[in-house]
Amino acid sequence: MKEEQILEKIFDKVETIPTFPKVAQQALELLRDENIDFKRLEKIIKSDPGIVANFLKLVNSPAFGLPQKIDSLFKAFMFLGVNQIKFIIIASVAKNYFDRPLKGYGIDAEGMWLHSITCGFIAEEIAFKLGLNPAKIEAVYIASILHDIGKIVLDLYMDLEIEEFYSAMKEHPDWDFIQIEWLVLGVDHGLVGAYLLEKWHFPKSISFAIRAHHDPDLMIQSEVAGIVALANALTNYLGIGMGVDAFYYRLPEDLLSFLNLSEKDIYKLLKTGLYKMLTFQREF
Numbered sequence: 141m142k143e144e145q146i147l148e149k150i151f152d153k154v155e156t157i158p159t160f161p162k163v164a165q166q167a168l169e170l171l172r173d174e175n176i177d178f179k180r181l182e183k184i185i186k187s188d189p190g191i192v193a194n195f196l197k198l199v200n201s202p203a204f205g206l207p208q209k210i211d212s213l214f215k216a217f218m219f220l221g222v223n224q225i226k227f228i229i230i231a232s233v234a235k236n237y238f239d240r241p242l243k244g245y246g247i248d249a250e251g252m253w254l255h256s257i258t259c260g261f262i263a264e265e266i267a268f269k270l271g272l273n274p275a276k277i278e279a280v281y282i283a284s285i286l287h288d289i290g291k292i293v294l295d296l297y298m299d300l301e302i303e304e305f306y307s308a309m310k311e312h313p314d315w316d317f318i319q320i321e322w323l324v325l326g327v328d329h330g331l332v333g334a335y336l337l338e339k340w341h342f343p344k345s346i347s348f349a350i351r352a353h354h355d356p357d358l359m360i361q362s363e364v365a366g367i368v369a370l371a372n373a374l375t376n377y378l379g380i381g382m383g384v385d386a387f388y389y390r391l392p393e394d395l396l397s398f399l400n401l402s403e404k405d406i407y408k409l410l411k412t413g414l415y416k417m418l419t420f421q422r423e424f
């Protein structure tokens with residue numbers, strides 16, 4: 141079966157494909173304006189109580205370092221920069237997807253959530269360091285926080301058994317996990333995630349980065365993809381939310397030079413990632 145057909149089959153089975161809330165889309169759109177109407181932003185977000193609850197919980201995490209307890213959206217906006225607001229909105233949405241264990245991949249709910257957020261924090265740090273423009277920073281947030289969403293779709297709808305992965309890995313000890321996924325599922329979680337993001341009408345640059353996050357040839361074809369792939373690898377090195385697959389991926393030798401980063405930068409990124417994850421974890 142060709143990959144298109146397999147993807148269609150997976151998504152056909154899905155009665156209720158998770159959706160990316162309209163409210164969050166509208167909020168992100170508003171935040172792209174030069175003069176942001178914060179009253180309107182508040183009104184839009186308030187129409188989704190689930191997002192409001194996640195937003196207020198997230199914003200009060202010590203990882204965001206605000207000087208006082210925030211109890212209203214408007215107050216939060218006054219303390220935060222536009223990038224931080226975008227990050228928290230995307231994370232607020234992601235919380236709802238990553239709030240369940242992935243038994244097929246051997247990750248518990250907390251691990252999955254921390255993995256996604258830490259990847260977001262590290263990716264943000266790289267994006268700032270490279271001086272990316274606001275549009276690209278937003279793309280990096282979305283792609284990094286949601287990079288493993290394909291795992292959710294596969295785990296939910298393919299009745300994955302971790303044993304199948306283990307036995308395939310035992311049989312092919314020199315394969316990377318992408319090859320294992322193709323053998324077991326006929327598809328990989330990067331491709332499934334990218335397909336979902338396309339269904340949600342996100343720009344190609346974002347779905348491409350998700351598609352590429354384990355593909356050594358693709359990840360050095362775009363800055364956003366390279367950042368997401370590196371941030372994910374560093375999150376795995378830190379041991380955050382590792383599943384059956386964590387150490388079974390390849391990175392291209394020239395990923396660091398492609399992103400203009402040195403080994404010293406990697407050390408700093410690992411430190412930031414670990415620090416943010418630990419401060420963040422205290423609240424969740």
Ligand SMILES: [Fe+2]
Nearest residue numbers: 287288353354
């Ligand atoms: Fe992944």
Ligand SMILES: [Fe+2]
Nearest residue numbers: 255287288372
């Ligand atoms: Fe990952």
